[in-house]
Amino acid sequence: MPKPSKDIWVFVEHREQKPVDVSLELLSKGRKLADQAAGDLKAVVIGHEMDHVVKETFRFGADEVLLIDDPNLRDYRTQPYSRLLGDLIVERQPRVVLFGATSVGRDLAPRVASFTRSGLTADCTDLQIGDITYARKNFDGLLLQIRPAFGGNIVATIVTPDVAVQMATVREGVMEMVPVSEPVVRRVTRLPYVATDSDEFVMIVERYQEESKANLKEAQIIVAGGYGMGTKENFGRLRQLASLMGGEVAGTRAAVDAGFITVDRQVGQTGLTVRPKLYIACGISGSIQHVAGMQHSNRIIAINKDANAPIFDVCHYGIVGDVTMTIPTFIDAFKEKLK
């Protein structure tokens, strides 16, 4: 068994031969962690026709890419991917392996962690390298895995002091994408793919995936609605306001569940994390689960008819009013300004 390294690995997910954003965000974070841990940052790329993906990982600070490229690996499937990644981890013993908390990451990471008997912490909202005391022992250079639990009502710091390989998944938008100032093309290690029977147990018959038209992560202004908007029609007014202001529309989980808005525009703990200059929260009560996704907005305006709604505790400007009347007033006020 080789001695554990200090390396940070990021599993790089891709779509249509391009890396997905969360993987680039994790490479950015991984670069910082690798510098702190005095190890290398390695990108693991499994797929087919991955040249562009490989190039991008260097742009975000990878020291080495471990690449397995084969036509049979073009689309993600659990068994070939988890087998290949699991074997790689056992062979090379990275210190940390990071995955995006996507439908792929949530399918792959637990299976790999079970195989390598690693600890895995899902949906981390922060990662740090730290020295801690646990059970009266001192541990240096541990990965501190910070995440909400209990329906979002607590924040826990999880550590895995007794196992060599520490794993975590992180949602999109939680870490920031930071390309390195001077990307250097470093080592690409090509590894072979040898098929086994178990790779064929689950086959894909049909696949449909579309890019979200919502660009909430880049939006400077977001107009968001909650369950308090009441109807789909009222939500339409939010679209009108957003359009006038040059912003994007978003919603809470309750609004998505009620059918007012689509899930790709959901902001919150189980949705997206956003950091716009201005976030207008309309008919949103301000549950912890929602606030987690927008609390870092530069300025927050809250509009709610309940003066005691928790959203007023986190906003910069509060308007107590019925959204059915206040939003049209807002629209009129803005139109006046445009004149």
Add this chain to the structure above:
Amino acid sequence: MPHMSYRTIVLVKQVPDTAHVSGDVMRPDGTVNRGKLPAVFNPDDRVALELALQLRDEFGGRVTAITMGPPSAAEVLRECLYMGADDVCLITDRKFAGADTLATSYVLAAAIRTLGTYDFVFGGRQAIDGDTAQVGPQTAEKLGIPQVTYAEEVPELRDGRIVVKRRIDGGYEIVVSTIPVLITVIKEAATPRPFKATRLMTYKNARCLPELQKAAKAEPPRDVDDLVREYAERDCFIKTLSAADIDVDPARCGIGGSPTKVHKVKSVILAAQEHEKIMATQEGISDLLDELGEARVIG
């Protein structure tokens, strides 16, 4: 001749009702007063059971619901019986306490191996207390069977394989899997059927071994084995497995077998900040827009 009559094992969990956390549940030191929270049947798991029952209703077979938990988790197993599960099993032992997902999947897989042959293992996507969605895939890995996660519809059976429509980011996938296979199910996949009144009447008296051990100590004291026999004859004994009944290494169970350790816990108390109160009038909003414009927040 296609294989008919499928046996499905359904993984279910009793969880604190984290969707309805009120003030006195969170203690000031950040720990959770679980005693104040009612325990409920994990929502995703009820849907998983419903899908298993639908498959059985169409193709025949047997549905066995199992859970790893303290003796109180027997309540969820009773609810499985009310819904229509053919039999249930409680996996309980002090040695299993404090388990993370790795130690939980280790014990579940070992328990499943004692229950005989199966075609499917169904489970809900995730539990509302740990929120990890890891136990399903980890149990599949330990059983050495394929997994299909995020099933969003009742699966179809075709030529000895199972066809599953699963949700992926921004879309869906239709996959075909060999059998046996583990499938995790999202809430939208089905509406769980209500409890059947006749089954409720019969099975509200179903008891697991620890519950009977407790009852045996009541006045007048009874012999536990007699009680077990009595309940079994009425089809009301909930099969109970302890660490000794399944092939496990105690070092891999419970908190000792859990690589993830909780170092610190903080309850989320959003720091209340003062805000500027704006009148809900055109004038008030107009002034706000001016202020935002000056601060370069807008246009």
